[in-house]
Amino acid sequence: MTEIDRHESTDVLIIGSRCAGSAAAIGFARAGRSVVAIDRAKFPSDTLSTHVNFPSAVAELQAVGALGRILAHDPPKCTHGMVEADGVRCLQRFATVDGIDYGICLPRPELDHALVETAREAGAEVRERTALQEILWTGKRVSGAVVRERDGALVQIDCKLLVGADGRRSTVARLVGAERPYRGSRNERGCAFWYMDDPLVGTEWRERLIQLRSGTTHALIFPCPEGRVMCLFMGPAEDIPRYRKDPEAMWEAMLDANPAVRVRLGGATNFSKLRSTGDNVAFHRRSSGPGWALAGDAGHFKDPIIGQGIRDAVRFGRILGETCAPALGDPKALDAATRAVEARRDRECNATYHWGNRESRVFGVSPIVQEALRDLDGQDPPLLLHMFDRVQKPHHVLNPLRGAKYAARALMRRGADRPAILREVVEEARIDVGAWREELRPRFRNTRLTASERGDYVWPPRTPGTTTPEPPADRAAGIAADPTAGGAADAAAAPEPAALT
Ligand SMILES: Cc1cc2nc3c(=O)[nH]c(=O)nc-3n(C[C@H](O)[C@H](O)[C@H](O)COP(=O)(O)OP(=O)(O)OC[C@H]3O[C@@H](n4cnc5c(N)ncnc54)[C@H](O)[C@@H]3O)c2cc1C
Structure with a gap:
């Protein structure tokens, strides 16, 4: 029996306070509901993710009220997007989406902090350095959770709705028995990226989000604030150990393999450490149940190659709050509302999920x-x-x-x-x-494999070359509870190679 130090109650308890968690908190708090959102991080805090936001994503950040705080960091406003494949170029100007005609690339510490501060301003209580300990049930319904605060105090928080916005390795998903995806796709590409001083500050390149294709690797180059630029290589996942072993050699190899990258970034200096992951299985989890819901990556992850995760985490976090706030007093209506949000998310996201699988x-x-x-x-x-x-x-x-x-x-x-x-x-x-x-012919929680999906993904995902693969996921088992499944190895925690200088 857990020794509880304090007992509280709130309408909504949210685990995880970045894109999805803060957006959900904003949606509920604006509707006048009491919200406690926790995160084990202390903000501003980084996470293993690049952070391109196309205009529709910027529009979502605007919709939750975070855009002013974000623009205060002065990220370059990128009005153009470009894809080039072995010298064949397509350059276009972004259309206007909800009044926004530019993309931005603000690093996650600042982006997520802006969301957290906006959630607080909306009336949510965001508690940092606080981690989910266990979920509480009343019969078959989630009715709260025990969380551990930074000083070790255990607090029981009763709630009408528990939201898991705790990312791909979601503990909430595991504890409610939804950890194993019911559909997913093996990703074939890894991510390796650096920040550096942009050699083309003051030119039109600062207004372009670009993708340069050559050989089997795509290079994605996004201007960041303070004259910095981010370069992400997405090539075969098997290459990731080589990036980690010798980042400098891989940087030179990539410049040789893709001359357009050399034109854009040759001579760049002041490199950050390399960040990398070879683990990007795309998936759908059951994202709603009695008294609980999953938001953001906890419920659905698309391949990062198309840069859509932040937009969808913010959008459907907000929509979860807006849709479910009026139903919090009625458990049956609440469960119908969380299920409707899950169905809407999938209807809106599936085409993009297939596109990500295709590009990966x-x-x-x-x-x-x-x-x-x-x-x-x-x-x-x-x-x-x-x-x-x-x-x-x-x-x-x-x-x-x-x-x-x-x-x-x-x-x-x-x-x-x-x-x-x-x-x-x-x-x-x-x-x-x-x-x-x-x-x-949309079907809720469709388990039929489509041609975009490589159903032989391993679960939990592993970084190629560093761990032993597990047997293919049993798709049928996706619906069943899997209390034994643990979180996957976090590639962010992999030892960093020496910094490029
Ligand atoms: C390599 C890579 C590159 C990407 N690039 C892009 C990109 O360019 N553009 C884009 O739009 N998307 C990108 N994405 C996707 C994007 O990172 C995610 O979609 C987005 O972060 C999802 O936000 P989230 O709030 O759902 O989860 P997360 O950002 O993962 O946040 C989850 C939070 O939950 C907290 N948490 C977890 N467990 C607990 C617990 N037990 N108790 C308390 N707190 C907990 C964590 O501390 C964390 O702060 C990328 C992803 C990867 C992996």
């Missing part, structure tokens, strides 16, 4: 993609950026008509590898059929 395959520069970039370059409306901005779904932008046009153009080019192009057409068409079918 390791493939060389595609001649079909190059044709698309040639065609879309400079276009208004900016169809390419619409995908990043959630204005249009990826399979709507790259629809069968455009796909056929680009494939035909690629096939007609002199020296084209026609069998390879035709194989790509077949593979992409299969993925599209899955995305269209899911859109036209």
Whole structure:
């Protein structure tokens, strides 16, 4: 029996106070509900994540009221997005989403702190250095939790709704029996990134969020405040141990392999330490149940290659608060509301989830993609950026008509590898059929594998090359409680290699 030092109660208890947790706290608090949000971190605090926010994400930060605090850090306002594949470039200006026509890249300590402060301003109580200890049940319903404060005090907090906004390794998900995803996809790419002084301060490059493709690795380059810039390489996950072993050699190897990166960042100085992970399994978990809900990455994770996680964590955190606040007095209505939010999240996110799975395959520069970039370059409306901005779904932008046009153009080019192009057409068409079918006939908690998903992911995820893989996930078991499953190895905790200088 746990010795409790204090006993409290609140309408909503939220575990985790970054993107999803703060946004949910804001949604509930603005509706006049009492909210306690805890986090074991002390803010400002970093986390293993890059942080590009396209205009639709900036609009979400605006919707929760955090944008003023964020802009106070003076992040470059990036009005343009660019994708280049082996010299074929598509540069477009972002469309306006809810009054926002620029993206930003503010590091997580400042971004998350702005969200926490906004939640406090909205009336939520955010307690730092406080960790979830155990969940309390009344019958089959979650009715509170025991948390441990920084001085070791154990506090029992009764609540009407417990929200797990505690990230991919969610303890709440584990304790309510939802830890094992019911659907997911093995990621084939790893992430390795540095910050550095931007050699092109004062030029138009500071207004561009760019992706440079060459070989099998994508380089993503995002300007940050104070003349800094972030460079993220997403290549085969198997390469991650090489980055960790010798970051300097890998940096040079990447500049050699991708001349466009050298043009953009050659001569950069004052490198941060490398940060890396090879563990990015995309997944969906059951995200609602009696007296509980999961928000943000705790419930659903998409591959970071498309940079959508912060937007969705903030958006659906806020929506969870706004939708469920009026139902807190009625358990049945509350459970229906949390379930409705889960269904809405999946309806809005699934096309992007499939796109992330698609991009997280390791493939060389595609001649079909190059044709698309040639065609879309400079276009208004900016169809390419619409995908990043959630204005249009990826399979709507790259629809069968455009796909056929680009494939035909690629096939007609002199020296084209026609069998390879035709194989790509077949593979992409299969993925599209899955995305269209899911859109036209959505099913709640769909467990049917679609062509975008590599169902042979391991669970819990492991960083390639550092641990022994576990057997493939049993998809059917995803619905069952799995109280024995522990959290995955946190790649953020991996020893850092020597800093580049
Ligand atoms: C390598 C990488 C790069 C990425 N790049 C981008 C990008 O460029 N753009 C983008 O939009 N998204 C990106 N993402 C995704 C983005 O990081 C997440 O979608 C986002 O952080 C989700 O926010 P969250 O609030 O759900 O969870 P998190 O940010 O993970 O926050 C969870 C919080 O819960 C707290 N917590 C956990 N357990 C407990 C506990 N037991 N008790 C108390 N507190 C607890 C943690 O301390 C943490 O503060 C990236 C992800 C990765 C892995």
